[in-house]
Amino acid sequence: MPVISPLPFSLLPAPAAPAASRARWNSFPHHRLLRAGMCSNGFDSTNCLRMEEVEPNLSPFLHKLFKEWDDCKARGLFHHNITTCETKVLPGEHNFVATLIEGRDQKKRPTEFGMNQVLQPFHSDKFNFTKVKPEEVIFRFQETENDSAQYFDGAPPTVSASPSSILINVSPIGYCHVLLIPQIQECLPQRVDRESFLLAMYVAREAKNPFFRVGYNSLGAFATINHLHFQAYYLKVQYPVEKAPTEKLTVVGNGVSISQLVRYPVSGFAFEGGASLEDLSQVVSDACIFLQENNRPFNVLISESGKRLFLLLQCYAEKQASGKASQEFLDMRINPAVWELSGHLVLKRRKDYDEASAATLCGFLVEASLSEAEFQELKKCVLEFLASASPEK
Template sequence: MAVPRDSDETSYLLPPSRKDWEGQAIPDFVYGPKDLVWEGIQWPGSAPSLLEDPVPPSRFDRALRSAWRQRMGLGLFRYRLGELQTRTLPGAVGFVAQLNVERGVKRRRPQDIHSVKQAFDPAQFNFNRIRPGEVLFRLLGAPDPPGAAQQEDVLVLINVSPLEWGHVLLVPEPARGLPQRLLPGALRAGVEAVLLSSHPGFRVGFNSLGGLASVNHLHLHGFYLGHRLPVEGAPSEPLDPGGHLHLLQAPPAPGFLFYTSGPGPDLEALVGRVCRVTDYLTDHEIAHNLFVTRGAPPGKASRSSALTGVRVILWARKSSFGVKEGEAFNVALCELAGHLPVKTSQDFSTLTEAAALALIQDCLLPPAQAEEVQAALVALIAQDEQ
């Protein structure tokens, strides 16, 4: 098993004095294939607390949480996140609603975005401008096999306006100034981050430009949510003979499902397929959101607590530039997966499943365009199989 340069998770903590932050080397979290947890992850009988893990935390969990907790104590966030009020909306979907008022009013305003394939602009805010203390560590996948090319560096940063406990950003090589367009190395790091955690509720996601990404600098979100979500076991049907692309039809929203249950070539093939699809969507100015979670294999609905592989779910949607004011929530990667961060106490107490579905439906592609996109993606996957 690969080990970091200092195997104690306290190596990812800042010096106690702020004046000592500058010039500090970014610690490395080095991992290899044996660190990825593929089996034995499942939900307990009741929803877990993030402070009482359903299984022993992994080395990745300990490193992330200890460093994240310290940054919260040092006041590096825009607000102090306590335990969020949470309720499951009555109804068949199982929406998990959370009240997060401060995120709604204190998060950084979205950048001026007008295109899904907009170029990176160094004059706007980007992750090269953050404070040193916001960096937790560098995520480094050890070459496999030994001697192979080193994977790209991915910085793990705190999200200063967290939507849940442990909310981080995964930023591949920020100095390159990459726009918010999904790349294979970034997606691979996101999937592997999910597999590095032993908590069933650690998820990773990506918002495209026009899909409510607020910063045009390549990044993914990672966070813990101690609740099951409907997309983990929702039913699906195959769209191609090889079974590589599935249609997730159940609410909250229809989406494209990719699945892997093993490392090596299977994982690499999934990364390649997903990025070819997101390239198509970006090139055609179609906004999209992506969600990575542990889940059940494609097929019939599963209510099993066992999470046997990784689901990557992709939604093509209407472009939306900026944040809509006055809505109970804005529709991005969390909401399409069934997790609703709500902005006001009034909306939190009165929100219904029907109202949530209506807000989400309003952000989806019109049926005719959705069918065209589906046909194009099926043809794209078919080309890969030839």
């Protein structure tokens, strides 16, 4: 199996920008916030979320990404201005984060496939990322013969000319919301493989910032495009899932620790440790492969710059299809993808945002998640599979 080289620590200089754009790059946007109690660390929620005027100690990768994303924003490439959207942290045990983006679901591209199958073939006639506008490409990268990665500024003549690309998400839910498309010209369907997952891990590591997370949604777990992609964005607050208590289950692979979430409304696993990032990546990607081959929808959050990962399990699309979803939650039009299951929920109606409470959002996440009996059965299967796949010590 080929090894994907880590992303470089230095990037090629971006093309010179107009003076107005360069001035914008010197300060990062602020969310417009409503006071909503205290974060778990005791700071006011507005301070938890607001980016500093100049973020110190950014990695070269993240510094470049912020600059390029800001330039796309200045050129009006997004469907809405996320920096003016209201965001608040709700009081309560979990401190859920709520963002109001009115009508976002009506501006997004419609889902063009069924939600009942996690693995589906790629169809070139449906929307895929080779069809995006060239100006939506922030940069691209690839392996080289000397096992180092290279960045190329700007967009290629055609998107499909690039092995892997980072694109803007034109319907962002957070600052610097981007899409990572591994081997874009291969037109891979939305399914995890070891190499692509490791690439996403390298991106998280290269950011060197705990507030820049990478996420993955399987088909059936609210991925909306069947072309292999990961998402990432920056939000300067601790996600509820990241501070949820865990209970250790076992150690597999080369020292990778697996725990389960406890006292959190979504069922799932936390992975950390291992002798290397590659060890951790392999265990989690193998768990994802097992789930998708057994038609079980899932979401993954890559947290703490790739040091900790959450594998979250859900069945909300199935409940929607079978008529078992609560009408109250259907009316809220929340799609529980990785960010929502992690505790950052995007609301589309002013009423839902103004009346948002920890109890309501917790109830929604419980409905989206597996029952305790379903989780225990699936947990047993996942752990048995990973134990059998673990190399002998």
